[in-house]
Structures are given as C-alpha cells and as structure tokens.
Amino acid sequence: MTETTRQPQGTVPEQAAMIRARGLQKRYGAARGEGFTAVAGIDFEVRPGEAFGILGANGAGKSSTMRMIACTSPSTGGSLDVLGLDARTEGARIRARIGVVPQDDTVDVELTVRENLLIYGRYFGLPKAEIRRRATELLDFARLTDKADERVEALSGGMRRRLTIARALINEPEIVLLDEPTTGLDPQARHLLWERLFQLKDDGITLILTTHYMDEAEQLCDRLVVMDGGLIVTEGSPGGLIERYCxxxxxxxxxxxxxxxxxxxxxxxxxxxxxxxxxxxxxxxxxxxxxxxxxxxxxxxxxxxxxxxxxxxxxxxxxxxxxxxx
Amino acid sequence: MSAVLGPHVSARPELALRSGGALAMVERNLMIYRHTWLLLVAEIFEPVLYLLAFGVGIGGLVGNVPGLADTDVRYAEFVAPALLATTAMNGAMNETTFNLFNKLKTNHTYESILTTPMTVRGVALGEVCWALLRGALVTVGFLVAVTVFGLVHSPLVLLVIPGALLVGFTFAALGLAVVTYLRDWQDFQYIQLAMLPMFLFATTFYPLDVYPRPVQLLVECLPLYQSIELIRQPSLGEFGVGLLLPAAYLLAVGGLALMLAFRRLDRALRS
The missing domain is CATH 3.30.70.980 (YebC, transcriptional regulation domain)
Incomplete structure (x- = not known):
C-alpha cells in the first residue's frame, strides 16, 4: 500500500479508490500448457461515484476484467483491490457489497418477478422482512410493479434486463457492474435503461460498465478505458479522448x-x-x-x-x- | 427510493458467509416447488406401479420368500422396502442430475448466484441437502401407500425415514459428481446404463443368495444394494449391528462423491 511512485496522472489517494488494479492479469488454461491470455497486465482506478466504462472489441478482455472485479474469477497475476479489500482473499466480503448485472439475463424463469428479488436477497443473508420492503421499492424503481406476480417467462427483453438490475440492487451495493447492459434491447428499452442508470449515478452509486455502443459510453461514462488484446490502450473522459485522438x-x-x-x-x-x-x-x-x-x-x-x-x-x-x- | 439506493447500510453479510449459503439454496428450491409440487406427487406413482405389478401380481405366484431367516415374509413385504430405497435414490438423484444439469448448462443459474456472497461449496451443499430432503419426502409418501397396502407390521418401519435421508445423501452426492462430467443431454444415456441394471439386480426382487458367491461380492459393492439393506432390515423387523456396514458404506461413498463434486464444480464455475 506504499506504492505511490507508479501512479499515473489523475490518480486518487490510496484509500479513496473504489477499485484499484495493478498489473492485473488473467490467463486461462495455464495448467495444461497451452494457455490463453485474456488480460495481459492492466492498471486502472475507479473513483467513488463515477461511471467508469471499459470499451473494447470482442475478445479484448472486458468481460474477464469484469469477472475478476466481481470476484467470480480469480486473477492469475498482479493485484486487485475492490472497496479496499484484496479480491483474491476477500471475495465473499466484496461480493456482499457489490451488484452484478451479467451480460445474459440469468433470472429464475420458474419464479415470479417478485420471488426473483426475494430469493436473491436471501443469497446475501438479508432478513426476509427487509428484503420484502426493498423488493417493493425496487419493483417500483424498475417499473415492474404491475408485473410483480407474473412469471419471468412473460417478460420482454427490456423488462428482464430491468429485473436483473433491480436484483443487483437488493443488497444496496456501493458498486454496480454492468456487462453490456443494453445489448439486444430496442431503442425505447435502451433509453429507459439509461435513465434508470442515471438515477443510480445520482444516488452516488459507482457504476462500471462494458459496452459495444459508443453513444452509450459517451452518454453514461465519466471516464473510460479502451482495451485491445488484453491491454489498456488509452484512458480518459469521452470528450477528452475525442480531443486527443480526433x-x-x-x-x-x-x-x-x-x-x-x-x-x-x-x-x-x-x-x-x-x-x-x-x-x-x-x-x-x-x-x-x-x-x-x-x-x-x-x-x-x-x-x-x-x-x-x-x-x-x-x-x-x-x-x-x-x-x-x- | 433513496432508502434503497441511498447511503449504504451494511447488509449483514456475515450470516451468508457462515453457511456458505447452503440454506438459501434449499429455500430457492422450496420456492420453485411451491409452483410445481404436483411433480412430487406424481413421483410416488412409479413405485406404486412396481409394487402392484411385482409385489401383488408376481407375489401371488411366489407366496413367501424362501431363504430368509423369517420364512413368513410375503413377497410384497420383501419387495416394498427395496422400492422404498429405490424411491429415495431416484428422488434425490433425479434432482442432482436432470435438474442440476439444466441449471448448470442451460439456465446458467449458478453464474448469477455466485456473484453474491454464496460460495461453490455452499451451492453444492445446498443442492445436495434439498435433493435428499426431496427424496425422503417422496419416500414418506410412498411409505404411506405401502402402509395402506397392509405391508407394514413393525414400528421399526419408522427407521425408513432416516434411512431414506442417508440413501438420498449418497445418491444426491453421486449425481452431483456425475453431472459435472456430462456434456449434453445424450450423455444421460450412460446414467441409465448404470442405473437400470443396478435397479434390477441389487436384490430388489429376490434375495442375495440366488447368486453364486463371486456375483454376491459384486452385488454387495453396489450402492443400491447397501441402500436396500439399510431399509429392508428394519422394515422386516430387524434392528441390529447389521445396519452399521450399510450406513458406513453410504456415508463414505457419499462423502467421497461430495468432495469430488466440490472440486469439479469449482473448476467449472470459477474459471
């Protein structure tokens, strides 16, 4: 924690960063010899309350990076601190304080909309009465109150995505990770989702998102990195990057x-x-x-x-x- | 709204961290079965059909079972405990094979669950707990049917319930280990290839002494044989040290299978 010499410009004091990665690496299949390096050593920091974007083509290493931050996939090199905790050893504690919206909606199709929220809260060990209260508020936030007691099968793509986001908020997370949040949605559904994400930002939640859509990144992100071949090729605000490269x-x-x-x-x-x-x-x-x-x-x-x-x-x-x- | 999204209130994560989340996994399954409980009732019919066909039908031809210590045992009374053990086995193993494969490969259920404080071990343990409860529940349902058929004479038959829980544990764990090796639905044929002969030949329908000694040794190694022993002895009014070996065997096999399943699932879900 005394490493201050390498800090790139625009860094924040050690304690203040929500996420800090140093030389972070992810290599798959290393045990069997023929490995594949998805993330080849990256440095970045995410500040409290900002919306931070990770851009890149398919295979650039975005999703691997997200999975390491979410502590669902162990890093194979470098260091990663999330909320001041070491991602390698404090995975469960970190997961208790973040929300994850995966790329594919993995909501429980056998359950109703409300039940999805109720059971998800139990995974965090929250008391049932508290989950019920939060679920009612989150259904309202996600504009799903009318659908509360319907099976998830009956929902449209946009509704499912909003349910996934509501679910990720059940533990009142400090950081929300969104992996391609609007891929596959129609324009109306995208705009409603963006509006909901702005609401989260206003409430002070730190957002980290990957996206293929540059207009989305321009709209939502305060700061972003562009990844290519497992490395960060540039970092800055959307406006700053346009100024610098265009x-x-x-x-x-x-x-x-x-x-x-x-x-x-x-x-x-x-x-x-x-x-x-x-x-x-x-x-x-x-x-x-x-x-x-x-x-x-x-x-x-x-x-x-x-x-x-x-x-x-x-x-x-x-x-x-x-x-x-x- | 700000109450939900506003300043962070610590979410008592310690509770979830302690159990690894096994209990929440059981709750999830209970919640789903509230919608589909009829499936469990349907599962009781299969052993009832076997009992009618073999116990009552063929039993009428056979009369009493020769070669047992108690020569008064009617054939249906001999077959019923074996079907109870098979019911516990199927009830538990169907859950950790068919249903679990769906969650693992088709619905990717665990991917989102593992983004919470839940651990792979907690998830695996929770699924095994639910599977053995489910197996025992169906077994109790079938036990009621067996009682109605007038095939119960000893209060020792209540030992069927803990027996079914142990049988359920072993086969739930075995199923969980096996399911990690399956690539697609076709691979389920391999499970059938092992389960059907075991069901037919593990002393379900006749005593062990019809086999020559070398075959007996082979049959004694089958987990269903030990399961049937564990449940048939008290059902026929025997209670003694003879139960120790099957119980120890089932605990050991289940424990080993669970260890293997932990390792395999961890590799599959946390790459």
Missing part, C-alpha cells in the same frame, strides 16, 4: 464508381489526416464546411458529403483498427 468534426465524402482514387489524390493535403475506406473517405477537420468548400475549389466532386461531429466511435476505430475481430 479533430472536432469529420467530413465524409462518397464518390461515383471508379472515381474514388483520383478524387482522393486531389483531396490530399486538405487536412492532416485522411482515412480511405472501401466506400468513402473520411477527412478529419476542425471546420467541416470550410474543408468541403476547399475541396470543391480543388475540383473534388463527391456524390454525397456529410459533415458530422467527431464521436467516440472514431476514437475507438482509430485506436483498435477497422478489421473484424471475432
């Missing part, structure tokens, strides 16, 4: 068949960075309209031109590449 705007130009290469050559030099994609080119610029006018002046005639604000998605693709990883 320009303010992106100009997207599409051309007619066969014209792209010639037009791209003409456009070269207009801005510092041009990205060529199979169907269009991206010009990273601070003034999209001005760049478009300059392009027109050079005789660049696109089929369509679109100026948009640079997003976290641009940062993500810049950092992790565009090729498909599965």
């Amino acid at each position: 320009t303010r705007e992106v100009l997207e130009l599409r051309f007619g068949p066969g014209e792209r290469e010639a037009m791209t050559d003409k456009a070269r030099g207009l801005v510092e960075r041009i990205e060529e994609l199979p169907d269009r080119i991206l010009l990273y610029t601070d003034e999209g309209e001005a760049t478009l006018a300059a392009a027109h002046a050079r005789g660049v005639v696109p089929l369509t031109a679109l100026t948009r604000r640079a997003s976290l998605e641009d940062v993500f693709l810049t950092l992790t590449g565009r090729s498909l990883v599965d």
Whole structure:
C-alpha cells in the first residue's frame, strides 16, 4: 500500500479508490500448457461515484476484467483491490457489497418477478422482512410493479434486463457492474435503461460498465478505458479522448464508381489526416464546411458529403483498427 | 427510493458467509416447488406401479420368500422396502442430475448466484441437502401407500425415514459428481446404463443368495444394494449391528462423491 511512485496522472489517494488494479492479469488454461491470455497486465482506478466504462472489441478482455472485479474469477497475476479489500482473499466480503448485472439475463424463469428479488436477497443473508420492503421499492424503481406476480417467462427483453438490475440492487451495493447492459434491447428499452442508470449515478452509486455502443459510453461514462488484446490502450473522459485522438468534426465524402482514387489524390493535403475506406473517405477537420468548400475549389466532386461531429466511435476505430475481430 | 439506493447500510453479510449459503439454496428450491409440487406427487406413482405389478401380481405366484431367516415374509413385504430405497435414490438423484444439469448448462443459474456472497461449496451443499430432503419426502409418501397396502407390521418401519435421508445423501452426492462430467443431454444415456441394471439386480426382487458367491461380492459393492439393506432390515423387523456396514458404506461413498463434486464444480464455475 506504499506504492505511490507508479501512479499515473489523475490518480486518487490510496484509500479513496473504489477499485484499484495493478498489473492485473488473467490467463486461462495455464495448467495444461497451452494457455490463453485474456488480460495481459492492466492498471486502472475507479473513483467513488463515477461511471467508469471499459470499451473494447470482442475478445479484448472486458468481460474477464469484469469477472475478476466481481470476484467470480480469480486473477492469475498482479493485484486487485475492490472497496479496499484484496479480491483474491476477500471475495465473499466484496461480493456482499457489490451488484452484478451479467451480460445474459440469468433470472429464475420458474419464479415470479417478485420471488426473483426475494430469493436473491436471501443469497446475501438479508432478513426476509427487509428484503420484502426493498423488493417493493425496487419493483417500483424498475417499473415492474404491475408485473410483480407474473412469471419471468412473460417478460420482454427490456423488462428482464430491468429485473436483473433491480436484483443487483437488493443488497444496496456501493458498486454496480454492468456487462453490456443494453445489448439486444430496442431503442425505447435502451433509453429507459439509461435513465434508470442515471438515477443510480445520482444516488452516488459507482457504476462500471462494458459496452459495444459508443453513444452509450459517451452518454453514461465519466471516464473510460479502451482495451485491445488484453491491454489498456488509452484512458480518459469521452470528450477528452475525442480531443486527443480526433479533430472536432469529420467530413465524409462518397464518390461515383471508379472515381474514388483520383478524387482522393486531389483531396490530399486538405487536412492532416485522411482515412480511405472501401466506400468513402473520411477527412478529419476542425471546420467541416470550410474543408468541403476547399475541396470543391480543388475540383473534388463527391456524390454525397456529410459533415458530422467527431464521436467516440472514431476514437475507438482509430485506436483498435477497422478489421473484424471475432 | 433513496432508502434503497441511498447511503449504504451494511447488509449483514456475515450470516451468508457462515453457511456458505447452503440454506438459501434449499429455500430457492422450496420456492420453485411451491409452483410445481404436483411433480412430487406424481413421483410416488412409479413405485406404486412396481409394487402392484411385482409385489401383488408376481407375489401371488411366489407366496413367501424362501431363504430368509423369517420364512413368513410375503413377497410384497420383501419387495416394498427395496422400492422404498429405490424411491429415495431416484428422488434425490433425479434432482442432482436432470435438474442440476439444466441449471448448470442451460439456465446458467449458478453464474448469477455466485456473484453474491454464496460460495461453490455452499451451492453444492445446498443442492445436495434439498435433493435428499426431496427424496425422503417422496419416500414418506410412498411409505404411506405401502402402509395402506397392509405391508407394514413393525414400528421399526419408522427407521425408513432416516434411512431414506442417508440413501438420498449418497445418491444426491453421486449425481452431483456425475453431472459435472456430462456434456449434453445424450450423455444421460450412460446414467441409465448404470442405473437400470443396478435397479434390477441389487436384490430388489429376490434375495442375495440366488447368486453364486463371486456375483454376491459384486452385488454387495453396489450402492443400491447397501441402500436396500439399510431399509429392508428394519422394515422386516430387524434392528441390529447389521445396519452399521450399510450406513458406513453410504456415508463414505457419499462423502467421497461430495468432495469430488466440490472440486469439479469449482473448476467449472470459477474459471
């Protein structure tokens, strides 16, 4: 606990961090020789009350990291403290104080909505009367009061996800872990879920979430890390990362068949960075309209031109590449 | 709302930590069976059918069972305790094989349970406890039927209840160990491949001395044989040291199976 020399910029005092990982590693199948390294040594800290995002493509190591924080999967190297407790030895004590929303809804389909909450509270050893009181409040919070006595089988995807979140709150957790909370939900269900997550944030609960959706990360996260190949490739606030890795705007130009290469050559030099994609080119610029006018002046005639604000998605693709990883 | 989501109030985790959560696992199953208790009633019918077909039907041809110390034992009285043991076995083992496989592989029930202070050992122990209770409950139901058929003569028959709990423990633990090796539903055929011959040949329908000595030794190693011994002796009015060996055998086999199940489940659920 005296290690202060390695702290990257923006760290918090030792006691204040909700989670602190140092050189954290996860290797699978190491015992049998042919191993696979999911997390290759990462450092990060999560501060009280913040919404912290872990972004990355499939296989980047997000879920493994989440499972280690949740103390359901032991780390194989480095150190991990959650709520000031060592995740390797204090797993049950840590789990008693956190809430976990897994990627797949693992609610009990044989039980009613309310029973799901009642039995989950018992796993924390809470007294029954107290669980009943909390369950009623959480059903209201999750907008499931009308469905309280229905079997879970009858719920929609969005309702199931909200039940999973309500369930994760039964122990009044200090940290809530959400693994891809809105994957597979329709837009209405997503927005309702985001609104509920903002409510949790307002109540001072620390949120840690993984997501594939950059708009979700931009909306919800105060700070995030991007993972690639088991390592953290960058860390910052959504706005800060866009500023660091991107320009303010992106100009997207599409051309007619066969014209792209010639037009791209003409456009070269207009801005510092041009990205060529199979169907269009991206010009990273601070003034999209001005760049478009300059392009027109050079005789660049696109089929369509679109100026948009640079997003976290641009940062993500810049950092992790565009090729498909599965 | 702020009462739920506001400042943290310590959630008395110590209680859950102490038992590893075994009790909560039993509660979960009770809660589910409140919706599906009819299944348990249905399970009593299977041994009743066997008792009618073999005990009453074939018993009518056989009369009394030769070769027993007490030559007055009617065939149905001989078969009924074996069916009681089989009922305890099936009641417990169906729970830790079929139902548990569903929770383990299909519903991923334990993944979310293990994000709470519950431990793998607590979960395993809780499932075994519930399975043996369930087996004993069905056995008591069948015992009532056996009594109604007029096949009970000794108050010692009440020893069937602790006997059924022990038989349930052994087979629940065995089932739990076996289920960790199963890859898909087809693999359940292997369980049937072991269970059916055991049911037919472990002195369920005739005494041990019909076999030559080498085969007797083999049959004596079967857990169902020891289970039947544990329940048949008091049912026929015998109570003595003869119960010690089956009891010790079932405890040992169940204990070993439980240890194996702990290790296998820990590897499967906490990778």
